[in-house]
Amino acid sequence: MSRVVLTGGIILIILAVSFSCGCTQEPVTEERKLTETVWMLEKYMDADGSMAETLATAPVTAEFAEDTVGGTSGCNTYNAPYVADGQSLTVGMPIVTMMYCGEPGVMDQESRYLSLLQTAAEYTVSGDLLTITNSAGQEILIFHAVDQNLDGTEWLLTGYNNGAGGFVSVVPGTTVTAAFSEDGQMSGDAGCNSYSGAYTVTGSAISIGPLVMTEMYCASPEGVMAQESAYLAAVQAAASYRVGPGDLTFMDADGKRMAVYERYTPTPQGETWELTGYYNGKGVVSPLANTTITAKFGADGQVTGSVGCNNYFASYAVSETEMTIGPAGSTKMYCASPEGVMEQELRYLNLLGDVATFERAPKTLTLRDAGGSILLTYTVAQPKLTTGEWHMVSYRDAEGKTVSALEGSKVTAVFGTDGQVTGNSGCNTYFGSYTTDKPSISVGPLGLTLMYCETPAGVMEQETGYLAALEAAVTYQLSGEDLTLQTKDGSVSVRFMQAS
Incomplete structure (x- = not known):
């Protein structure tokens, strides 16, 4: 909601009101109390005497404390004295902040609500509904209780x-x-x-x-x-x-x-997802060993990823928890190994077209069909050693001290799937082989170009120290977007961060 503070002599009244909520955990079907509930306006009497529904984008609330009622009136917040005796209710002149909201109808609704509140004569609480009537017995405001249950x-x-x-x-x-x-x-x-x-x-x-x-x-x-x-x-x-x-x-x-x-209204966007299970016609099974299937849902309505052998792409649409995908297209390579990879790929792409709903938690994504059966499960993809470019953060020099990367220098490493490591060591580019058997790693010997750089000061010494530290690594550890290489005594040799 776009809110603009009115100027030109209008004083902004800042409320410092503390409401005693006393909200309860029982289901909303149980009897409520006027003073122990957060009430949200559902309907109000319009100028023509009919009951109008409140705007979905401008909720109006009321919280009755010991002798004051307050909340949001759709655009502003308000606070007013009140007296309740039995079923009678009297509400005094409210104090209101003085912001302006430009959405159609918001300010009219607010003005009408605050005026009606001051004409209150009686109230009744029935289940999760609060009804306020005027002196003529007409219903003027109808609220429903805001559920305080945190479960789920x-x-x-x-x-x-x-x-x-x-x-x-x-x-x-x-x-x-x-x-x-x-x-x-x-x-x-x-x-x-x-x-x-x-x-x-x-x-x-x-x-x-x-x-x-x-x-x-x-x-x-x-x-x-x-x-x-x-x-x-x-x-x-x-x-x-x-x-x-x-x-x-x-x-x-x-x-x-x-x-x-x-x-929290989850969407599938914002992460690269890695497949952990798919429905093979009999049940949900894990992907084949040595295959990685990914999905990235872009803000442009396109989902892309790797499907084990090929890359794929498809349009998608979401509405709340509903989702439709496809049809999907892909590149046309053929992979002979591992055995069954092409059948798995075809199955995955077909399942995308059957997706009807999704469930997202911070680290997992589940896609289901129209009947609620699980089709695909994912987890947030973690960087692998071979995932993209790594930027050096610090290295261990010949004296055993941790040295941070020089400001103004860029030291990188790319660990290819072909067993070759390449990168920029601050001045020169370097290259060599590496082998891994997690957590073990062996790097080098490394070769490099033979340029000389004068700036930033110390860059050539950094280059020598970094390459020596890289070759000294015997183990590695991945944690989130961090890659740490360690020496044989467990000391950190080089620390990298995933390039954004």
Whole structure:
């Protein structure tokens, strides 16, 4: 929603209102209380006396605390005093922020809602519905309860408490998620690592943790590791929560915001997926050994990838969790090995055309047919030694010290599938053979061109040290986008990062 702050003498009223939610975990079919529910407006009396439905893009909410009611009025936030006695209800003049929203109907709806709220005379709560009537007994506002049940929900982080007194946005280029399963487990992606742990809910109170996570290190984007630590600390400090229309907020024991999420609507985009299983007519089986099948769903509506022997391409469309793919085309190579690779390829391409729905978690993707049967399963493709170009981050010099790459120099390595390693060593290009039997690696001997470079200062010494460190490697380890080569005593010889 596009929001523009009005100027020209209009004073922006900043609300500092703390609502006592008291949201509960019971199903929405149980009886609600006026003051222990987050209410979202469903219908309101229009100027002609008919009941109009609220705009889907401008939700209106009401949270009744001890003596104030507040929430969002579609564009702005509001806060008003109220008195409830039995079924009678009186609402005073609201204090409202003064932003302007340009979408058609939003400001008219907001004005109408705030006016109607002040004409309230009585209310009734029936199940998950709140109905407010005026002094003539006419229904003027109808709300429904926002379900506070976290079971089976998934969320995308938009902001968190950084532990230093600030509430900050998520680092651009990172995705932080939280999923709540029915068995009391919270899990998600923390930006670099995945995490999981137990959670318990009693009313609006929540307890999370201890959380455990994987132990990868991500060098980019800048700040991702600090964000990860602060986020996990903030989540485990949560003492209460509130589910709003499309958002989730964790608060600590003092009511301070610790984390805010929006509903996670997964799409298949943003990752390169590697096939882990496909339906062969009898059941879901793993791909043939020594074959790699991938899928990358582009923002242009095209899915591309490798199908074991050939590369393929197809159009695709998604709507919520529905998906259609194809028909698929591919290159026309023939591979004799491994045995069955061409049959597997044909089966995979045919299955794409039968896809009707998808399910995405942070690290997995499942494609199903119209009957709900699993056709294809994927996981996020991890970089391989032979995946693209690696950029040197640091190396171990002859004295055993870790030396970072010189600013202004670019040192690269490409490990080809043909057993050849090539790259730029800062000034010259180099080449040689390598062999692997994971985790073992042997590199060299290496040859190189014979240019001399004066800048940046120290580049020739770096070149000599880097190539010596590369040839000294005996093992390697892949972790996310990082590649680490180690010497025989386990020390880091060279550290690379996957080129973007």
